[in-house]
Amino acid sequence: MTDKARSPITSAAAAKHLKRRRAADGRFRYYGLTAILTALGALAVLAVSIGSQALSAATYNVVRYDITLDPAVVAPEGKSRPADISRNVEGFYSLIRDNLLDTFPEAQEDRVLRRELSDFVTRLAVLPTARLVAKNPELIGSQITVTAPLNDDLDLYLKGGGVRERKIRTGLIASVQAGAEGTYALQGAGAFDKLIAGLTVAGEGRATDAVQMDVLLTSGASTGRLTSITPGAATMELLTGKAEDFTNDRPTARIILSPESERTISDRQIAWTLALKDMGRIKREPRWTLLTNSDSTYPELAGGLSAIVGSLLTMLVTALVAMPIGVLAAVYLEEFAPRNRVTEFIEVNINNLAAVPSIVFGLLGAALYINFLGMPRSAPLVGGLVLALMTFPVVIIASRAALKAVPPSVRSGALAVGASQMQTVFHHVVPLAAPGILTGAILGMARALGETAPLLLIGMVAFVGDVPKSPMDESTVMPVLIFSWSNNAERSWEPLTAAMIVILLAFLLLMNGLVVFLRRKYERRW
Amino acid sequence: MDTSQGMSPVVDNNLTLPPIADAAAAPRIDCRNIKVFYGETQAIHDVSMSFPDRAVTALIGPSGCGKSTFLRCLNRMNDTIENCRVEGQILMDGENINDADVDPVLLRSRVGMVFQKPNPFPKSIYDNIAYGPRIHGLANGREDLDAIVEKSLRRAGLWDEVKDRLMAPGTGLSGGQQQRLCIARAIAVQPEVILMDEPCSALDPIATARIEELIDELRNRYCIVIVTHSMQQAARVSQRTAFFHLGNLVELGDTSQIFTNPREKRTEDYITGRFG
Ligand SMILES: Nc1ncnc2c1ncn2[C@@H]1O[C@H](COP(=O)(O)OP(=O)(O)OP(=O)(O)O)[C@@H](O)[C@H]1O
Numbered sequence: 001m002t003d004k005a006r007s008p009i010t011s012a013a014a015a016k017h018l019k020r021r022r023a024a025d026g027r028f029r030y031y032g033l034t035a036i037l038t039a040l041g042a043l044a045v046l047a048v049s050i051g052s053q054a055l056s057a058a059t060y061n062v063v064r065y066d067i068t069l070d071p072a073v074v075a076p077e078g079k080s081r082p083a084d085i086s087r088n089v090e091g092f093y094s095l096i097r098d099n100l101l102d103t104f105p106e107a108q109e110d111r112v113l114r115r116e117l118s119d120f121v122t123r124l125a126v127l128p129t130a131r132l133v134a135k136n137p138e139l140i141g142s143q144i145t146v147t148a149p150l151n152d153d154l155d156l157y158l159k160g161g162g163v164r165e166r167k168i169r170t171g172l173i174a175s176v177q178a179g180a181e182g183t184y185a186l187q188g189a190g191a192f193d194k195l196i197a198g199l200t201v202a203g204e205g206r207a208t209d210a211v212q213m214d215v216l217l218t219s220g221a222s223t224g225r226l227t228s229i230t231p232g233a234a235t236m237e238l239l240t241g242k243a244e245d246f247t248n249d250r251p252t253a254r255i256i257l258s259p260e261s262e263r264t265i266s267d268r269q270i271a272w273t274l275a276l277k278d279m280g281r282i283k284r285e286p287r288w289t290l291l292t293n294s295d296s297t298y299p300e301l302a303g304g305l306s307a308i309v310g311s312l313l314t315m316l317v318t319a320l321v322a323m324p325i326g327v328l329a330a331v332y333l334e335e336f337a338p339r340n341r342v343t344e345f346i347e348v349n350i351n352n353l354a355a356v357p358s359i360v361f362g363l364l365g366a367a368l369y370i371n372f373l374g375m376p377r378s379a380p381l382v383g384g385l386v387l388a389l390m391t392f393p394v395v396i397i398a399s400r401a402a403l404k405a406v407p408p409s410v411r412s413g414a415l416a417v418g419a420s421q422m423q424t425v426f427h428h429v430v431p432l433a434a435p436g437i438l439t440g441a442i443l444g445m446a447r448a449l450g451e452t453a454p455l456l457l458i459g460m461v462a463f464v465g466d467v468p469k470s471p472m473d474e475s476t477v478m479p480v481l482i483f484s485w486s487n488n489a490e491r492s493w494e495p496l497t498a499a500m501i502v503i504l505l506a507f508l509l510l511m512n513g514l515v516v517f518l519r520r521k522y523e524r525r526w
Numbered sequence: 527m528d529t530s531q532g533m534s535p536v537v538d539n540n541l542t543l544p545p546i547a548d549a550a551a552a553p554r555i556d557c558r559n560i561k562v563f564y565g566e567t568q569a570i571h572d573v574s575m576s577f578p579d580r581a582v583t584a585l586i587g588p589s590g591c592g593k594s595t596f597l598r599c600l601n602r603m604n605d606t607i608e609n610c611r612v613e614g615q616i617l618m619d620g621e622n623i624n625d626a627d628v629d630p631v632l633l634r635s636r637v638g639m640v641f642q643k644p645n646p647f648p649k650s651i652y653d654n655i656a657y658g659p660r661i662h663g664l665a666n667g668r669e670d671l672d673a674i675v676e677k678s679l680r681r682a683g684l685w686d687e688v689k690d691r692l693m694a695p696g697t698g699l700s701g702g703q704q705q706r707l708c709i710a711r712a713i714a715v716q717p718e719v720i721l722m723d724e725p726c727s728a729l730d731p732i733a734t735a736r737i738e739e740l741i742d743e744l745r746n747r748y749c750i751v752i753v754t755h756s757m758q759q760a761a762r763v764s765q766r767t768a769f770f771h772l773g774n775l776v777e778l779g780d781t782s783q784i785f786t787n788p789r790e791k792r793t794e795d796y797i798t799g800r801f802g
Pocket residue numbers: 564569587588589590591592593594595596607
């Protein structure tokens with residue numbers, strides 16, 4: 001090396017040039033870093049927003065009922081075969097409703113209250129119990145404990161969503177006196193000072209005497225609604241429980257910020273829920289039903305099982321169609337086909353096919369498979385075939401890249417010992433390309449798993465309450481279920497949708513993990 | 527192979543060889559008017575030469591002169607190259623291997639090839655050797671195959687080094703061992719001719735010496751054609767040498783004559799290092 005090479009800066013111009021070059025390098029690195037941080041930030045926001053929503057749907061509140069399986073109700077004369085018992089929703093439901101009416105006798109006489117109480121459990125929530133009894137008829141006549149999910153709105157309320165409220169602890173209530181029509185006068189020196197202050201804040205200075213917002217007062221299992229408040233006394237309308245519970249207690253007041261008419265849950269339902277909770281009959285449990293139940297119109301019963309099975313069946317069809325076609329086409333194009341106009345034309349079109357918007361494949365599928373070939377609508381078979389159309393160009397492209405990456409020396413080595421072209425390809429080239437081919441295929445399948453649009457067009461969006469048993473059955477898939485659930489107006493669907501998204505992402509992660517695993521396991525150095 | 531006869535090596539090397547029967551007999555391979563085209567460009571111009579049995583023929587010449595191309599004609603590997611076209615006759619046992627009804631796959635089992643870069647299959651050492659016999663159905667059962675593998679490895683001088691790890695991957699061997707593995711792989715299908723395209727160019731001197739020894743031993747049984755850039759190697763291992771230049775066969779003769787007394791000016795210039 002000459003001296004010049006050791007210190008290349010010989011002039012001011014060269015020094016300036018060098019400085020500019022270094023600045024450009026630094027700038028570029030900064031741009032790259034910014035891009036990565038932006039991407040990571042977006043990912044984090046997504047994970048947090050979906051994750052936190054999904055987390056609230058990961059558990060739900062279930063209510064415990066101790067019921068006696070009265071044979072006359074559960075298995076009445078002529079309807080006592082297991083099949084009848086398992087379908088006897090009305091009978092089991094009445095047992096649970098009667099249990100609730102026993103717990104809250106105030107609802108027994110009033111029709112409106114009875115309906116409000118009935119909302120605690122959806123009828124279909126008793127199905128698992130009915131099936132259990134049908135399988136074990138010896139249970140009939142005995143007392144059993146069953147659990148059923150709490151109504152979704154009340155569940156949301158218990159989780160702190162849906163209804164906005166403020167909780168304030170009151171002072172000591174000295175005496176409770178019964179007044180007219182189920183009202184009670186509560187007295188306690190300065191017991192309601194804090195409550196009034198809280199009301200003032202919440203009501204932004206509105207009159208404190210005439211209560212505009214609902215104020216519920218809870219002591220143990222008893223809850224009442226305040227109708228007037230002064231610092232030392234208040235009038236309360238008892239909703240559930242016993243008035244005596246309030247004497248010598250510091251009950252909790254709940255200021256509920258939205259009026260009853262604007263809510264999906266009534267004051268009395270809140271009171272009953274709080275009472276059940278106080279009795280220890282409400283428990284928060286992991287929501288396995290998300291994986292074991294099928295779709296339902298009731299959020300507390302809805303689960304993704306049918307969609308998961310539908311997705312698996314669809315993927316099975318897609319894999320069985322797209323993988324062989326894609327891999328064989330790639331092997332033929334890469335290893336056997338002569339290079340000419342025709343193969344070039346095919347190549348270009350395969351690349352184009354991979355870029356066609358998926359909804360176009362949906363239209364094609366609807367026209368070809370359903371209208372022309374007369375296949376069943378909404379079936380995983382058709383969905384899988386549509387997704388296969390979409391997937392196999394991806395498989396071809398990935399497989400060809402993997403085949404191209406196999407060094408030519410392997411081919412010539414095999415040919416030189418007298419292997420035929422086909423032996424060379426299938427004994428040596430394809431095994432070496434297999435990890436790459438599988439990677440491409442699985443990634444193509446992962447894309448298909450998350451696909452919604454083409455499946456909407458072939459009718460896979462229909463409500464499906466049963467788990468499909470074959471690829472010919474009516475079915476839906478996970479992303480379409482997410483789409484349907486997110487279209488529901490009720491608020492309690494939101495966390496459910498998020499939870500379903502997490503399940504779908506888990507499946508995708510599983511597939512990507514499989515890719516990494518296969519790569520690690522079978523990757524070979526040449 | 528007992529029907530095949532070869533020309534006597536004229537070069538005096540210090541190996542004691544079984545006497546080669548009939549010096550005037552037909553050569554193992556006889557090439558007549560070979561022309562090779564890559565698309566429009568001609569890489570080999572009208573080359574005629576023959577290769578004697580049980581002798582090593584070296585092909586030398588500057589880079590790009592067409593040595594590899596010519597070598598590939600001998601087992602029709604040029605067929606696998608896009609837009610490569612071969613004209614002329616190559617006679618083996620009186621049969622033109624360029625005939626349309628000759629199966630190149632069968633031909634390649636008779637004409638083995640070893641490449642510049644060792645290219646064992648990414649499989650076990652055993653499977654590397656056994657692959658050829660398996661696809662050609664040369665072995666009757668497992669024991670037979672084991673015997674073939676052992677014999678091939680012994681002939682390639684690799685047996686003692688790998689006998690304890692036959693199931694280890696062939697790609698895990700050293701470069702020189704890999705090249706001997708490739709030679710064993712070629713031997714395993716019982717070829718009559720072995721083509722070697724710069725088999726030592728990726729190896730160190732010690733590994734090269736081992737391969738050269740091996741070639742010397744193999745000469746007893748096979749017709750060997752070797753492409754090399756090393757004059758010393760050509761002089762050491764070959765009995766006949768062909769000098770190629772720009773796709774033409776410039777000079778062909780006994781190795782001793784080519785290196786000591788070349789007839790052509792171009793040959794002399796190349797050998798003495800004046801171009802290349
Ligand atoms: N696949 C190919 N397509 C087109 N031209 C080729 C191809 N292979 C070789 N050639 C050309 O044919 C001529 C001879 O090439 P070849 O590889 O036979 O030379 P070589 O003597 O083996 O050279 P080297 O000593 O560098 O290996 C060269 O001009 C080369 O460019």
